Amino acid sequence: MWNYFRDIGLGIVTVLTSMGVAWRHLFTRSVTLQYPTEKWTMPERSRMRLFNKIEDCIGCGQCARACPTDCITIQTEKRGKDEPEVFASDGTQIKLRTYVFDIDMALCCYCSLCTFPCPTHCLVMTPEYEYSVYDKLDHIYRFAKEKPLSGKAQKPHSEKTESHGQ
Amino acid sequence: MQSIAELLGLLPGYSSIPETYRALIPVVVSCVVIFACMALAVLFAVWLERKVSAHIQDRLGPMYVGGWHGWAQTLADAVKLLLKEDIVPASADKLLFKVAPFVVFLGAFAAFVVIPFGASSFVADLNIGLLYVFAVGSLSVIGIIMAGWASNNKYSLYGGMRAAAQIISYEIPSAIAIMTVVIPVGSLSLVEIVNAQQGGIQNWFIFRYPPLVFLGFIIYFIASLAEVNRTPFDIPEAESELVAGYHTEYSGMRFAFFFLAEYANMFLVASVATALFLGGWTWFVPESVVPQFIPGPVLFFGKVLALVFVQMWLRWSLPRLRVDQLMYLSWKVLLPASLALVLGVGWVTVYW
Ligand code: SF4
Ligand code: SF4
Numbered sequence: 005m006w007n008y009f010r011d012i013g014l015g016i017v018t019v020l021t022s023m024g025v026a027w028r029h030l031f032t033r034s035v036t037l038q039y040p041t042e043k044w045t046m047p048e049r050s051r052m053r054l055f056n057k058i059e060d061c062i063g064c065g066q067c068a069r070a071c072p073t074d075c076i077t078i079q080t081e082k083r084g085k086d087e088p089e090v091f092a093s094d095g096t097q098i099k100l101r102t103y104v105f106d107i108d109m110a111l112c113c114y115c116s117l118c119t120f121p122c123p124t125h126c127l128v129m130t131p132e133y134e135y136s137v138y139d140k141l142d143h144i145y146r147f148a149k150e151k152p153l154s155g156k157a158q159k160p161h162s163e164k165t166e167s168h169g170q
Numbered sequence: 171m172q173s174i175a176e177l178l179g180l181l182p183g184y185s186s187i188p189e190t191y192r193a194l195i196p197v198v199v200s201c202v203v204i205f206a207c208m209a210l211a212v213l214f215a216v217w218l219e220r221k222v223s224a225h226i227q228d229r230l231g232p233m234y235v236g237g238w239h240g241w242a243q244t245l246a247d248a249v250k251l252l253l254k255e256d257i258v259p260a261s262a263d264k265l266l267f268k269v270a271p272f273v274v275f276l277g278a279f280a281a282f283v284v285i286p287f288g289a290s291s292f293v294a295d296l297n298i299g300l301l302y303v304f305a306v307g308s309l310s311v312i313g314i315i316m317a318g319w320a321s322n323n324k325y326s327l328y329g330g331m332r333a334a335a336q337i338i339s340y341e342i343p344s345a346i347a348i349m350t351v352v353i354p355v356g357s358l359s360l361v362e363i364v365n366a367q368q369g370g371i372q373n374w375f376i377f378r379y380p381p382l383v384f385l386g387f388i389i390y391f392i393a394s395l396a397e398v399n400r401t402p403f404d405i406p407e408a409e410s411e412l413v414a415g416y417h418t419e420y421s422g423m424r425f426a427f428f429f430l431a432e433y434a435n436m437f438l439v440a441s442v443a444t445a446l447f448l449g450g451w452t453w454f455v456p457e458s459v460v461p462q463f464i465p466g467p468v469l470f471f472g473k474v475l476a477l478v479f480v481q482m483w484l485r486w487s488l489p490r491l492r493v494d495q496l497m498y499l500s501w502k503v504l505l506p507a508s509l510a511l512v513l514g515v516g517w518v519t520v521y522w
Contacts, residue, residue: 008502012503019484019487019488022487022488023483023484023487025487026226026483026486026487027483029225029226029227029228030222030225030226030483031225032228033228034224034225034228034229034230035228035229036228036229036230038230038233
């Protein structure tokens with residue numbers, strides 16, 4: 005009998021307590037971020053989309069070797085003896101002509117392992133994160149600007165990644 | 171209804187309609203008016219529920235559709251539900267499956283006929299008004315069992331059976347708790363009950379014979395929550411156990427009707443509680459002190475909305491009860507308490 009009334013009392017008290025908690029939260033500031041209109045400012049070094057400053061890239065391919073998901077495709081050729089010498093902004097001579105430098109951001113796992121070995125620090129991760137697309141193939145970013153001189157066909161991207169996109 | 175008939179009489183050519191049909195027109199018109207008001211109220215309540223739930227959980231809720239705080243979100247949802255495909259499962263009992271949502275809705279809708287929204291704005295003043303509300307309200311149980319059975323899905327059937335057990339159990343304490351009002355008034359007519367509470371807040375039944383009728387109000391409120399299957403008593407549609415309970419298989423407009431019926435039922439029980447305990451459309455203070463400057467129906471709707479808000483508030487603060495706890499609460503707590511209240515109120519009315 006005593007337990008019966010104690011349970012009822014306990015029930016009333018707990019219901020009122022939880023209602024009180026709910027009431028307090030009704031007037032606390034909401035934590036929602038109205039995304040497209042309000043945005044977080046990303047930290048300066050956040051690891052989002054990759055960017056390659058192709059003018060500084062010496063085409064050494066260390067980034068492609070470091071990448072665990074194989075999403076960087078590089079094709080290079082030697083510059084001819086008679087061509088003018090080209091230098092990166094830190095003074096390194098660019099002996100190779102990089103005519104394909106494709107990064108498939110759909111495959112990238114944002115580990116940033118590719119940026120550390122880069123000798124000229126030209127491959128960096130940017131805080132840019134809004135780049136969704138309708139077609140996976142649009143996630144392939146092509147940074148190379150130069151054309152091959154030796155008449156080699158310029159392959160668009162490794163077949164492996166292309167077939168992945170379909 | 172009388173006033174509707176008078177208004178219609180002003181229409182040109184109204185008196186040339188044969189007498190037999192003319193009697194039907196005010197009925198149809200008032201039904202359409204009630205339906206329209208109810209649909210609007212439900213749209214508003216769904217929006218309110220989303221906002222209340224969101225703010226209790228420190229979110230914002232719908233913010234974009236329509237501009238100001240997403241006020242048109244439920245309109246957009248209603249349009250979406252109208253355009254959706256109406257699927258009837260292959261192994262369902264087709265006829266029952268199709269009829270069930272409308273039976274559930276009918277129960278909620280028909281009961282509004284006797285609710286006095288204002289001094290003269292009600293469709294019918296039945297002398298057995300309360301009995302009628304309870305009788306018609308029970309129709310929804312049949313609809314819910316029909317839906318659960320016809321879906322041919324074990325979760326739906328579980329939901330339907332649970333709903334039946336729950337609604338029937340909780341109808342008893344709520345009906346007995348209402349007796350605490352019916353005994354002093356001596357009438358089942360809702361209009362008379364509201365009239366008996368005129369003359370300020372101290373005459374409202376919630377403050378009569380403190381704390382007897384107040385406890386009756388609490389018991390009625392708890393039991394009515396269970397009758398309309400709201401959390402913490404939403405075991406018939408417990409999402410974590412039964413997918414969605416009796417309306418698992420429903421889609422499109424038929425689902426919308428279940429939804430409409432749930433919110434219409436919330437408004438119904440809140441209206442009954444307002445009329446019985448909170449003075450209905452009557453003003454807070456005696457007319458001689460401050461005259462009533464808010465129209466009766468608006469005041470009534472405001473009180474109903476306050477109760478609906480409490481229902482939502484409870485929903486977002488309490489977890490769901492277990493089946494055995496639910497039955498314990500009804501049979502072992504609410505029923506004895508309401509019986510004791512009726513005895514107490516009866517004694518007070520006779521010997522005070
Ligand atoms: S961040 Fe990682 S996965 Fe992405 S390209 Fe660089 S090494 Fe590859
Ligand atoms: S490691 Fe740096 S310099 Fe070498 S290929 Fe990659 S981006 Fe170019």
